[in-house]
Amino acid sequence: MRARRSAIALSAIAAGSLIGIVGCSPASGGGSGDEQTLTVSYIRTDAFTALDTLMQTTKEQFEADNDGVTVELQPASANDEDYKTRLALSHRSADTAPDIFYQDTTTVRADAEAGYLLALDDYLAEWEDWDQFSDAAKQAGVGNDGQTYAVSLGTDTRGLWYSIPVLEAAGIETPWQPETWDDVLAMAEAVQSSDPDAVPFMLYAGTGTGEGSNMQGFYQLLYGTELGGDALYDSESGKWVVGSQGFIDSLEFVQTVYDEGYALPVDRALDPNVWQSVFGELFPGDALGATIEGSYTPSFWVPGGSFEWDSYADNMGVAAFPTQNGDGPGVSMSGGWTLAVGAQTDAPDLAFEFLTMALSFDNSLSYVNENSQIAVRADVAADPSYTEANPFVGAVTEFVEFTYFRPATSDYNQISAAVQRATEAVITGQASPAEAAAEYDREVESIVGADQVIAP
Amino acid sequence: MTRSTTAGSPPPSRRRTGSTTVVRALVRGGPLLPAAILLAVFLIVPILWAFVGSFTNATLTGVTATSPEWVGGANYERLFADPDFSLSLWLTVVFTVASAVIGQNVLGFAIAFAMTRAHRRMAAIGGGVIVLAWVLPEIVAAFVAYAFFSRDGTLNQLLGVVGLAGDNWLFIAPMATIILANVWRGTAFSMLIYRAALAEVPPELIEAAEIDGANAWQRLMRVTLPVLRGTIATTLMLITLQTLSVFTLIYVMTAGGPGNASSTLPVFAYQEAFRFGSVAYGTAIATVMLIIGAVFSLGYIAVLRRAEADR
Numbered sequence: 178m179r180a181r182r183s184a185i186a187l188s189a190i191a192a193g194s195l196i197g198i199v200g201c202s203p204a205s206g207g208g209s210g211d212e213q214t215l216t217v218s219y220i221r222t223d224a225f226t227a228l229d230t231l232m233q234t235t236k237e238q239f240e241a242d243n244d245g246v247t248v249e250l251q252p253a254s255a256n257d258e259d260y261k262t263r264l265a266l267s268h269r270s271a272d273t274a275p276d277i278f279y280q281d282t283t284t285v286r287a288d289a290e291a292g293y294l295l296a297l298d299d300y301l302a303e304w305e306d307w308d309q310f311s312d313a314a315k316q317a318g319v320g321n322d323g324q325t326y327a328v329s330l331g332t333d334t335r336g337l338w339y340s341i342p343v344l345e346a347a348g349i350e351t352p353w354q355p356e357t358w359d360d361v362l363a364m365a366e367a368v369q370s371s372d373p374d375a376v377p378f379m380l381y382a383g384t385g386t387g388e389g390s391n392m393q394g395f396y397q398l399l400y401g402t403e404l405g406g407d408a409l410y411d412s413e414s415g416k417w418v419v420g421s422q423g424f425i426d427s428l429e430f431v432q433t434v435y436d437e438g439y440a441l442p443v444d445r446a447l448d449p450n451v452w453q454s455v456f457g458e459l460f461p462g463d464a465l466g467a468t469i470e471g472s473y474t475p476s477f478w479v480p481g482g483s484f485e486w487d488s489y490a491d492n493m494g495v496a497a498f499p500t501q502n503g504d505g506p507g508v509s510m511s512g513g514w515t516l517a518v519g520a521q522t523d524a525p526d527l528a529f530e531f532l533t534m535a536l537s538f539d540n541s542l543s544y545v546n547e548n549s550q551i552a553v554r555a556d557v558a559a560d561p562s563y564t565e566a567n568p569f570v571g572a573v574t575e576f577v578e579f580t581y582f583r584p585a586t587s588d589y590n591q592i593s594a595a596v597q598r599a600t601e602a603v604i605t606g607q608a609s610p611a612e613a614a615a616e617y618d619r620e621v622e623s624i625v626g627a628d629q630v631i632a633p
Numbered sequence: 634m635t636r637s638t639t640a641g642s643p644p645p646s647r648r649r650t651g652s653t654t655v656v657r658a659l660v661r662g663g664p665l666l667p668a669a670i671l672l673a674v675f676l677i678v679p680i681l682w683a684f685v686g687s688f689t690n691a692t693l694t695g696v697t698a699t700s701p702e703w704v705g706g707a708n709y710e711r712l713f714a715d716p717d718f719s720l721s722l723w724l725t726v727v728f729t730v731a732s733a734v735i736g737q738n739v740l741g742f743a744i745a746f747a748m749t750r751a752h753r754r755m756a757a758i759g760g761g762v763i764v765l766a767w768v769l770p771e772i773v774a775a776f777v778a779y780a781f782f783s784r785d786g787t788l789n790q791l792l793g794v795v796g797l798a799g800d801n802w803l804f805i806a807p808m809a810t811i812i813l814a815n816v817w818r819g820t821a822f823s824m825l826i827y828r829a830a831l832a833e834v835p836p837e838l839i840e841a842a843e844i845d846g847a848n849a850w851q852r853l854m855r856v857t858l859p860v861l862r863g864t865i866a867t868t869l870m871l872i873t874l875q876t877l878s879v880f881t882l883i884y885v886m887t888a889g890g891p892g893n894a895s896s897t898l899p900v901f902a903y904q905e906a907f908r909f910g911s912v913a914y915g916t917a918i919a920t921v922m923l924i925i926g927a928v929f930s931l932g933y934i935a936v937l938r939r940a941e942a943d944r
Binding site for chain 2: 383385447
């Protein structure tokens with residue numbers, strides 16, 4: 178078994194080197210002898226330092242409380258996808274697997290199945306703070322076998338962020354709350370005729386912005402069609418939905434937005450860094466009407482954020498993204514990240530203790546505030562410093578009531594890529610919405626097999 | 634009859650005992666041993682493992698990450714039915730032929746040939762500029778090329794100076810940009826080899842041809858090029874193999890996009906293995922690349938042998 182595992186690992190490395198990638202040097206794993214070392218793996222980039230702050234703080238507290246234990250922080254300067262790949266590769270050997278790590282909720286199930294994550298039920302049962310976590314947050318860390326493998330750090334929701342000056346110049350009253358997709362298009366048309374230089378409504382699409390195209394774009398549409406929460410994946414049968422009218426309708430909406438010139442030109446929309454223009458140039462420059470973005474949006478503009486903007490609170494508004502025909506209060510998508518413990522750790526007790534320290538009331542509160550996350554602990558959510566962190570906290574927290582989580586199966590990444598390709602084919606004009614939807618159906622069937630798809 | 638007498642007296646080596654033969658083989662082969670072991674451990678074994686891995690359903694995560702199953706040729710069946718693969722194969726051929734076989738090779742030779750006739754100082758300056766691209770680490774060269782072709786890049790600024798409107802070249806002509814970038818980056822290598830080889834062409838051969846009344850074109854085609862046949866084959870082999878495996882340049886400039894309009898085999902394999910987690914499928918693509926590289930090498934080696942035999 179062990180030999181086979183390393184054989185596969187080596188073959189992955191060989192494949193990597195064959196195609197000309199220099200692998201990252203493996204970092205040392207758990208400690209030996211009297212000195213215990215805990216390794217912690219997470220993301221730290223210029224635009225995302227909140228987690229690094231949390232880990233530095235926790236490391237100090239933990240080392241002060243535990244003599245002889247060294248916490249080795251291993252921040253990765255990578256985007257989410259590269260980090261996840263690197264983390265999965267590091268789990269292939271006990272020498273490189275970290276003890277504690279930042280784990281995306283969408284990969285909890287697959288990584289638990291792969292045996293990378295330690296089941297935490299016995300530990301959680303004895304942790305008094307566990308009751309503070311909301312049910313949705315608890316659910317995010319559950320594996321296919323029903324055991325809990327990860328503890329939520331915070332979640333997010335998505336809504337329609339709009340520029341008050343741009344909308345008012347187009348004669349639209351604010352606060353604005355569209356009821357249907359047509360209301361959104363009507364706003365875009367009004368902005369286009371009032372200011373031809375402005376971008377009326379940016380809708381992320383295509384493979385350039387990766388998962389963001391789906392979370393802050395296509396899913397917001399798809400989950401607001403007839404099938405609602407089961408539009409992508411039928412939760413009852415556990416099968417992927419193909420051939421739905423909602424999928425074609427959503428693609429048609431995307432096509433309209435791009436064909437009418439409401440969004441940025443296609444080549445800019447496909448630039449992976451287009452979101453930086455949205456936050457850094459377009460909204461602050463009153464050059465964008467609206468876009469779908471996450472609850473974390475204000476974190477870019479607050480003092481110390483990547484694109485500081487003093488007057489964002491007066492210039493911006495947020496509304497729930499409407500469903501296709503106005504059924505229900507709106508649509509939001511949620512993701513979020515967790516902390517998990519490696520299954521191959523030498524010191525599971527210490528690792529879990531570190532995890533609880535990082536997620537304590539004080540640490541959670543400062544992390545959630547610094548990172549503009551939606552709190553998952555009831556005591557944090559009730560704290561005045563959280564509710565008053567920025568003027569939008571109340572509104573985006575309300576979206577939790579109608580938010581959806583993605584189907585976190587092991588095939589999800591490939592399906593997500595197929596959705597991105599479908600939107601890209603439509604905005605580049607390579608395929609009509611119906612053709613792109615048919616191609617998507619074909620791809621899904623080849624990814625999961627014909628017995629794992631369902632037609633409405 | 635001298636031959637039969639020589640054959641009649643047995644050669645001294647025949648009398649040697651078996652043990653001396655072994656000792657001799659060890660003395661001769663011994664120094665090669667460390668290199669052979671290193672090659673076996675770090676090259677042959679991983680290749681074999683990768684080959685074996687391509688017959689499993691290993692993934693990056695999920696159940697099959699830690700306990701992959703043998704699936705026979707399923708990955709290869711999927712590969713040959715995959716329209717993305719045929720596109721990727723075609724793009725790889727276009728990229729290799731255009732940027733290596735034509736671009737780097739012909740341009741490298743032309744520059745080297747021109748330098749033999751240019752003023753020495755001109756040749757030194759020209760050579761220096763060209764070698765600069767070769768000296769840059771691949772990731773730096775890739776960023777430079779990206780900065781040149783991108784929407785607000787150098788090329789569009791230059792076009793703006795002469796009053797022409799630029800475009801997003803990486804988006805509207807992804808293959809052309811990565812081909813040009815690879816020509817820019819790699820031409821120095823073949824130029825250096827051809828320069829050294831041109832210096833070795835015996836001047837009396839050229840002079841003799843000149844006396845026989847051959848013009849400059851005829852001297853190049855009938856004398857210089859045939860003399861350099863071995864060098865040309867070696868250079869082609871090296872730059873072809875190098876270009877087949879170019880990854881960083883493409884990944885930084887276009888990441889295989891837009892869509893998959895510039896996803897050559899290395900980028901395709903990377904995306905399948907690491908972005909979508911199908912490690913085994915990615916390994917199958919890598920194996921196909923290995924075979925393509927091997928076929929090219931065999932072809933060039935055959936040409937090389939013939940060139941050597943003609944000498």
